[in-house]
Amino acid sequence: MKKFIDTPETLLETSLQGYAHAHADILTLHTQPLFISRNTKKPGKVALISGGGSGHEPLHSGFVGYGMLDAACPGQVFTSPTPDQMLSAAQAVDNGAGVLFIVKNYAGDVMNFEMAAEMLEIANASVLVNDDIALPKTHSIGRRGVAGTLIVEKIVGAAAEAGLDLAACQALGERVNQATASIGVALSSCTVPALGHPTFNLAEDEMELGVGIHGEHGRETIKLQSASQISQLLAHSLEQELQPQPGQQVLLHVNGFGATPLIELHLLYQLAWQYWQQRGVKVVRSLVGNYTTSLDMAGASITLTLLDEELLKYWDAPVNTAALRWGC
């Protein structure tokens, strides 16, 4: 295993200490239990809390700050945080208007966020994100939450900042989730530090289609294709799912899984952009970069969100976090 690491046991907390030092103007690290909270509170604002296993950075810790999350609860690598983390975070960041949990659809996350919600003596609600269309809608445990999560967090974060109440924030989050679909492809697996070797192997001429963000196998292993073929394949799946009509405004998010350089991500973005351009679908907002990662996995996902004026307004609203920042 070639990583910058001392031991798998100390990686997360030391890394979070570094993260907190580098962004001390925006956020604070709490260690018992582990969570990150935004420095500035705003009385009367719905508090947004997300979390999940680590190894997906900048998701979620990178999105704590004005206009997005009030707190993030990081679990160990690819492991759900425990309910005490969400409970303590909620008590710390509650502004008197209730707490909205934004949860990616994985069994462990769902269970632990539900336990926290039941124990919490503050009004709360949840949004479940399940944007990954690699699995059918009818899959027994449902679809996974992947790169669309940050779009839910950004848009609902802006709405909470604008004063929407808990029920309205929850409804908006569910609406963004419905309007969002993602699908990814991997060129390599990732290496979980505690495991020490890649979680699956691909031959030099293979890639993994419909891959998740936890080093698990995807929907199928297929022959390596050109960037044009890959972008067509992914965009076509998104088109079938969301069925954007000509004239529809969309947000196009090309996300790297951690080890894919920007020059390749911008190439994929351009090819996907052309796909929508040819169909009269209007790419009016874009996000390209490594945002929802899977440690050192090489690969990328494409996410599409169908926008309307309300979603566009909240996407454009000011945000001041480590990983997304504009208008502030």
Add this chain to the structure above:
Amino acid sequence: MKKFIDTPETLLETSLQGYAHAHADILTLHTQPLFISRNTKKPGKVALISGGGSGHEPLHSGFVGYGMLDAACPGQVFTSPTPDQMLSAAQAVDNGAGVLFIVKNYAGDVMNFEMAAEMLEIANASVLVNDDIALPKTHSIGRRGVAGTLIVEKIVGAAAEAGLDLAACQALGERVNQATASIGVALSSCTVPALGHPTFNLAEDEMELGVGIHGEHGRETIKLQSASQISQLLAHSLEQELQPQPGQQVLLHVNGFGATPLIELHLLYQLAWQYWQQRGVKVVRSLVGNYTTSLDMAGASITLTLLDEELLKYWDAPVNTAALRWGC
């Protein structure tokens, strides 16, 4: 070669088209010759132009915008841009106050920027960046320009925005370069698309110390060490070079080479932060992420800049580019 790519010949321009579409609010792509220019001109402001081989994204294209570069000239992967690119860029972005070229110290870049400077009928000056301390100061072709380049671009960009004239911008750039040192380590080589295989090989228990950003071998191949040992090694080299005294304010920049995830970069940052903390050196500003990359190389560099009030003021000044954005 596992990359998102159609052909090595089309990678750069298609990727740049994607980049320009994704950031059309900030910049414009010109194709004959190839350069990227900032959308908003400011009469009377010194124009800053940088450039170099591609494969280091977001450097330099990601730093075009308010408060930083007026134009960037991308060459093919790891290949200098040609003088006509810098000439056309200079003519396009000149605001009547002259042009400052910011050039990384590589023979091809230096030669081509010099040729452009000689042909250009607009007042111009250059800053040569050579922050990489892997090579001795006395090396025949001098030290290379690496991750410190963006610090020169940010600080001089803010100074130009504030109205400093050409000579003052040049002097400031040279001062930042003198106050800045970098050193890097690689865990893997990178694969240049036109070559199709890694440019050097490392065993599973080896790393490359003092590595550059063009897939060349570093100063030496050494045994893989822990993150604590690596950060000590790099920080000690920076300390010997810059000799920061207790109480000195510094900017600490941990840069990933493209394939290293944030969780590892923040770990390295924390370990370096502790190193300076123990010596009474004050890390007052930080930057952690993949900024000056070498395609898909796994590795990281640490850059230290000794700050004074003027440098701090310009570092903090508003910037609005794709890769660095604050205060706007």
